[in-house]
Amino acid sequence: MARTITEIQQIILTEKEKYVELDVLNSTSKTAIWRLWTFIISTAIWLHENIVERNALLSRPHTLNWYREQAFSYIPGADLIWKDGYFQFDTNGIGDVEAAKLIKYCSISERLFSDIFTDDQDVTQNTEELIKEYYYNQVGIVTIKVAKEEGGIPAQLTTGERLPFIAFMNEIKDAGTQLRIISTAGDKIRIVMEVYVDPLVIYTQGVNAGALISDSSIKPLEDVILSYLRNLEFNGAFVPTFLIDRVQSVPGVKLPLLRQVKIAAFNQDFSSGNTVYDDTDNRKETSFFVPTSGYFNTNFDTTNDEGIYITYYPYNLQTDPSFNI
Numbered sequence: 393m394a395r396t397i398t399e400i401q402q403i404i405l406t407e408k409e410k411y412v413e414l415d416v417l418n419s420t421s422k423t424a425i426w427r428l429w430t431f432i433i434s435t436a437i438w439l440h441e442n443i444v445e446r447n448a449l450l451s452r453p454h455t456l457n458w459y460r461e462q463a464f465s466y467i468p469g470a471d472l473i474w475k476d477g478y479f480q481f482d483t484n485g486i487g488d489v490e491a492a493k494l495i496k497y498c499s500i501s502e503r504l505f506s507d508i509f510t511d512d513q514d515v516t517q518n519t520e521e522l523i524k525e526y527y528y529n530q531v532g533i534v535t536i537k538v539a540k541e542e543g544g545i546p547a548q549l550t551t552g553e554r555l556p557f558i559a560f561m562n563e564i565k566d567a568g569t570q571l572r573i574i575s576t577a578g579d580k581i582r583i584v585m586e587v588y589v590d591p592l593v594i595y596t597q598g599v600n601a602g603a604l605i606s607d608s609s610i611k612p613l614e615d616v617i618l619s620y621l622r623n624l625e626f627n628g629a630f631v632p633t634f635l636i637d638r639v640q641s642v643p644g645v646k647l648p649l650l651r652q653v654k655i656a657a658f659n660q661d662f663s664s665g666n667t668v669y670d671d672t673d674n675r676k677e678t679s680f681f682v683p684t685s686g687y688f689n690t691n692f693d694t695t696n697d698e699g700i701y702i703t704y705y706p707y708n709l710q711t712d713p714s715f716n717i
Contacts, residue, residue: 394441401434444688446476454566455533456500462496466560468553479564487668494553496541499627499686502534531662533570536561537627537686546687549575577658578689581621581630583700584652585639587613588707593644596704604644612642615702621688627681630655632669644708657684688696 408414408430417426470492471482483489511585539546540553549557558573565571589596594612595603620638624630632650639648653669654662668678693700 393447397434403432404442430680463495464512465493491682497539497546497626499537500661535572537574548577578687579683580656580698581688582654585702586649588647589681590644590704596706601704627686631680
């Protein structure tokens with residue numbers, strides 16, 4: 393942001409005090425010739441900085457990150473105006489501009505032609521087939537996943553919020569750019585674990601299974617898993633290994649075993665979703681996966697088998713672990 397004339401002039405005055413030979417210029421009058429010269433020079437520098445700043449703003453390439461910045465700038469109901477060579481919102485009358493902005497989570501991605509067709513792949517097919525393949529795989533389409541925030545976690549935009557936002561993005565986008573905007577409820581997730589714990593620290597049976605013996609209102613493993621899900625970067629990867637590391641760090645946990653992870657889009661059930669981790673199917677496990685919506689629903693609907701399911705076993709070095717299974 394360009395400096396003000398006053399800020400620039402003060403820098404000049406501060407620098408002037410460093411030179412003894414300039415002590416003769418000691419008048420405090422604003423109309424003193426030497427002070428007028430500092431004002432003129434400050435004004436010239438200010439004008440130059442504003443020109444450079446405006447040119448830099450107008451010449452910025454519209455990268456994926458630029459689209460992300462535009463999404464975060466969206467203010468529902470505010471007038472979109474063309475000013476100083478670019479679109480911006482009229483914020484006059486808006487007390488808290490940041491609070492008025494709707495989008496709190498956003499990720500941008502684009503699928504390239506090279507992602508679909510490798511150098512050694514035969515693409516000498518007829519034009520119609522090539523076009524079908526191109527659009528089927530959404531090549532060249534900028535995908536924008538967005539969410540607002542409710543209760544400190546991501547939430548989908550309502551229809552009344554989503555449609556004006558789409559209209560805004562289509563208004564400011566580059567000509568020829570195709571946008572695909574996604575804002576849905578969080579993906580469903582089901583996590584199944586078996587955990588061996590210190591029976592002197594964590595209950596293993598009964599209604600308090602998983603709770604701390606010192607405070608039965610706290611179930612530390614469920615809390616840390618929930619925290620992991622809620623603190624994932626928006627559109628970030630769920631990494632089973634990282635989850636196990638988090639659980640392993642809980643006091644009283646001796647041996648965590650991740651048995652299964654199932655995910656499904658908000659409008660699917662687990663039978664049509666993906667089992668992304670299952671240690672009983674003799675297949676290589678998925679190293680990481682990204683939710684379709686950009687985030688997971690953590691207000692679990694247990695009637696649909698969403699949630700965290702943990703079976704607890706006491707850990708005893710004198711006991712064969714298979715005895716407890």
